[in-house]
Structures are given as structure tokens and as C-alpha cells.
Amino acid sequence: MTGNDSMIQSRQRGLSLISVLIVGAFLAFVLLVAFRTVPAINEYMSVQRIVKIIADEGDGGAPVSELRRSFDRRGQIDDVSTITGADLMISKQAGKVVVEAEYSRKVPVAGNVSLLLDFQVSSAKP
Numbered sequence: 001m002t003g004n005d006s007m008i009q010s011r012q013r014g015l016s017l018i019s020v021l022i023v024g025a026f027l028a029f030v031l032l033v034a035f036r037t038v039p040a041i042n043e044y045m046s047v048q049r050i051v052k053i054i055a056d057e058g059d060g061g062a063p064v065s066e067l068r069r070s071f072d073r074r075g076q077i078d079d080v081s082t083i084t085g086a087d088l089m090i091s092k093q094a095g096k097v098v099v100e101a102e103y104s105r106k107v108p109v110a111g112n113v114s115l116l117l118d119f120q121v122s123s124a125k126p
Helices: 003-010 017-059 064-077
Strands: 089-093 096-110 113-122
Touching: 017 064, 017 096, 017 113, 064 089
Parallel strands: none
Antiparallel strands: 089 096, 096 113
16 A cells, blocks of 8 residues: 555545535525425415315306305415405306416515515416
């Protein structure tokens, strides 16, 4: 074994303490953002489900005012607070009732840093 071989073998490999701290801080920030956005995503999924249900009610002959009230009632049950029945765009396309909504939700992350999430929901089949 020569002097170079022993020097190469004794060199350590891996992350330094500073690298571990930086990677850990980055992962903590990503987890913080993920945990903060979960309620907004849950609300979006509830709105999506409710919109499809009330579109089916509209196909059954329910008037627009009843569809809006139905959304509000179902929204209270599912804790939907960002959007109300008055914010819905209800129309008829090809004999089917189409219910659409666009809304934004501001999610505070830390201090004065926030995420603005834009959502678009439609009962029309893509």
C-alpha cells in the first residue's frame, strides 16, 4: 500500500453537519407548507363533490335558487367557508345543468409569507 492509497481510504465520505442542517431545514419547510395546504385541498375536494351532487339535482328539475341553498347547506356540513352558493355559475349546456365555480384561498405559511391557491371546479365532464 502506498501513501496515496492510505490517504484516499482515510478520507471520509457523506454529509457534513452543515449539509444535514440545511437539508433538514428544507424538508421541515416543505412539510410545513404541505400541512398548511391540507385544509384547502380538503375544502376543494368537498366543493368538487358538492358541485356534482347539486348538478344532478338541477338535472332533476330543481330551480337555481334551490341549487344555491343546497350548496350552502351541504357546505355547512362539510365546513366549506371560502365559497357560497351565491358564487356559483349555474348554466345549462346540451340539456344538462352545469355548475362551475372559481375561487382563491390564501394559506398563511410563516410570518408574512402566504400561498395563494386558485381553484376551479366544474360539474361538466372533462
